[in-house]
Amino acid sequence: MTNVRGGSIVARNNFESSERWRILKNILIIGIAFMIHFTAFMGASNLQSSINADDSLGTSTLASIYGSLIFSNIFLPVLIISWLGCKWTIALSFIAYIPFIAAQFFPKFYTMIPxxxxxxxxxxPLWCAKCTYLTVVAEAYSTVSQLNADVLVTRFFGLFFMFYQLAQVWGNLISSAVLSYGMEELPSSNVTLNSSAVAEICGANFCYKVEENPNLASPPVERIHLISGIYLGCMVMACLIVALGVDSLSRYDRGRSGSAAGKSGFQLLIVTLKLLKEKRQLLILPITIFIGAEQAFLFADYNAH
Incomplete structure (x- = not known):
């Protein structure tokens, strides 16, 4: 008995019932690895407009990240995944993030931008490999359960993003703990909650009143190096977790052919552009634009100083 879905053929008798626990283990390990990895990346990204504010170095670095991500999403995933497989694409893509953290020790345009x-x-390649892995193991899981593969894809993605969203929490906690450790608290008698005084040094005026508001001063270099060292260790750990703990996808993709097989980067670009004819796709675009603007505000303006 076979199950045909989305151009893939999965034999129902290929897996034992105990395989479901192995699949869940792989999903949990990938989720934990992404959480640890993006704890470092998001934590460092949130600090860019503060610790690298001179000449907008931090903001320019973030722009270079998302600019190259456009090129990467179009031309690299199929090539890299077909060459390395999903597991090793995830592990090695984690390594591509490490120079970003290492550059925090010597933040200059010629280190941060590259x-x-x-x-x-x-x-x-990282995100495409992750999506492919979760989709394929969901199809494999459906062969040893009574659940539809589409339902499992939704559940597995939900489980993964539960871990992924926790990265923002841990990243900010690490930054806050390191930057605030050992700081002397101001006596309560010196704290004045006066709206007019706050307006003079906060909001639109915060960039011009650094000397009057010590909270806006750049943190000590030693603290930045300590944070960067912690984040660097997180990224190395995430890479090792995937390399040592995740099963190769070849275990689960028996008889499966991807929809992008045999297509070049330019052919995939044409296919992507053709989606702009779809009304439902056009309705998604405003949401995508809003998310992009929201992230730009949170990572650059809101986190400044």
Missing amino acids: AGLAVGLGGG
């Missing part, structure tokens, strides 16, 4: 470009180039 590091940002490397992040973008690694991001496309």
Whole structure:
């Protein structure tokens, strides 16, 4: 008995019932690895407009990341995944993020911008490999359960993003803990909650009143290096977790042919552009634009100083 879905053929008798626990283990390990990895990346990204504010270095680095990510998503995933497989694409794409953290020890345009470009180039294969892995193992899981593969894809993605979204929490906690450790608290008698005084040094005026508001001063270099060292260790750990703990996708993709097989980067670009004819796709675009603007505000303006 076979199950045909989305151009793939999965034999129902290929897997034992105990395989479901192995599949869940792989999903949990990938989710934990992404959480640890993006704890470092998101934590460092949130600080860019503060610790690298001179000449807009941090903001320019973030722009280079997402600019190269556009190119990466179109041309690299099919090539890299077909060459390395999903597991090793994830592990090696994690390595592409490491120069971004290492550059925090010596933040200059000639170190940060190339590091940002490397992040973008690694991001496309990373996310496509993750999506492919979860989709394929969902199809395999459906052969040893009574659940539809589409339902399992939704559940597996939900489980994964539960871990992924926690990265923002841990990243900000690490940054806050390191930057605030050992700081002397101001006596309560010196704290004045006066709206007019706050308006003079906050909001639109915060960039011009640094000398009057110590909270807006750049943190000590030693603290930045400590944070960068912690984040660097997180990324190395995430890479090792995937390399040592995740099963190769070849275990589960028996008889499966991807929809992008045999297509070049330019052919995939044409297919992507043709989606703009779809009304439902056009309705998604405003949401995508809003998310992009929201992230730009959170990572650059809101987190400034």
